[in-house]
Amino acid sequence: MLMRFEPFREFDRITEELMNEHRARQIPVDAYRRGNEFKVHLDLPGVDPGAVELTVEKDVLTVRATRRWVRAEDDQIQVTERAQGEFQRQLFLGESLDREHITATYEDGVLTITIPVVEQAKPRRVEITHPGSVAQQAVEVASAAA
Numbered sequence: 001m002l003m004r005f006e007p008f009r010e011f012d013r014i015t016e017e018l019m020n021e022h023r024a025r026q027i028p029v030d031a032y033r034r035g036n037e038f039k040v041h042l043d044l045p046g047v048d049p050g051a052v053e054l055t056v057e058k059d060v061l062t063v064r065a066t067r068r069w070v071r072a073e074d075d076q077i078q079v080t081e082r083a084q085g086e087f088q089r090q091l092f093l094g095e096s097l098d099r100e101h102i103t104a105t106y107e108d109g110v111l112t113i114t115i116p117v118v119e120q121a122k123p124r125r126v127e128i129t130h131p132g133s134v135a136q137q138a139v140e141v142a143s144a145a146a
Helices: 007-019 134-145
Strands: 029-034 037-043 052-057 060-067 085-092 103-107 110-116
Touching (some): 029 085, 052 110, 060 110
Antiparallel strands (some): 029 037
């Protein structure tokens, strides 16, 4: 049985709970590019996969989730520090990302979103010409013939 009681911590928790009662909490995120894909990991521990919603509208990807703990009538609460309720995160997608082929998996409380990089945004080599190169010589020959 837990016997620890910190009155100021409890006061802070109650105040935060009251202030955030109707506001969705922000989901922690990691995002990075790996090769030709953009990966996003969102922590959603304890969230039922059926309570996760992922939508894309124009250039905004939105993740919404709900975590609820159903308390029994005779529960005698000792500590309640885990956030409950609505969670949300919005990410703005750049033009280089393919919105049509986004995939998502949910494993061990982590939602992983994979967004492919569009073909036009992939790095490509650009040929550089300089005076004396074959391209420059061809232009000079054409000018001399005219």
